[in-house]
Amino acid sequence: MSLSSPLITPCLWFDNEGEEAAKFYTSIFPNSEILSVSHYSEAGHETHGQLAGKVLTVNFKISNTPFVALNGGPQFKFTEAVSFQVDCKDQAEVDYYWGKLLEGGGTESECGWLKDKFGLSWQVVPVQLKEWLSGEDKEGAKRAMEAMMKMVKMDIARLKDAFKA
Template identity: 45%
Template sequence: MQNPIAPCLWFDGDAEEAAEFYTTVFPDSKILHKIVNHDAWPGGKAGDVVVVAFQLKGQPYQALNGGPNQPFNDRVSLSVTCKDQAEVDRYWEALTADGGEAIMCGWLKDRYGMRWQIVPEAFFAMISDEDAEKSQRAMQAMTQMIKLDVDTMTKAYEGPQ
């Protein structure tokens, strides 16, 4: 049975390319199926791929070739929790390559315009700490960063020695 809820990402003709790219970036990811339209439609012509169903680390998504004038914006992003700095670095480099753009506080925009948050799981532990001062120091350190750096946030979290 297909998962009952999956984010649908709107693209302008490059849905198949984007889905294939994303499945190379994240392990345990795959293209599930493609739907080809048999007639002309507002977003393309007969024979074009209109929808690509895919999974990223087991999470289902749909990529839709919906046509122009519907760019991604800051209201929606995909958040990736990373086990360590190496994983943060790997995803950051892959998603900002070939026209992607670093934003701030762990956010980036990939070459397709999709926004991503690349966040080490250690950060969530730090800001969830019941010690408000430690948590606040970690949050303050994060707000000064572009790509998140675990060591820098950890030093801020731990405070002066």
């Protein structure tokens, strides 16, 4: 490991969609790129059962954060137990990331959560909400939390109104 390599890199397990997912994510976020692609070989075929030449892993960056997509087969699926939080500076960013991550068959949830078309969970969150919820104004934080709990996609103006009320 080089001195500039991160200590931890999230590895996302896909059935066969790892390269498609990496292309999807790198098309959405700035400072993102596919770094390398490896393929299955004949070695280990009796264990992994994959055809030689099929994509095994894709190393990529999303906003300068390293990730690996692994095409490991259908054994494991994503759950909401792990999600990625996207910190948005304004409503335009909330709207952009919300729309982009839902493209192609994603599903909305609640409180700023969604699942993309691969089943990976994301939280699209305005940074202001984090400030309001952790600040000194406990009553304002309570009102902002109550407003958030009624939302699907975050609406910063409504959250601010609730906080300031």
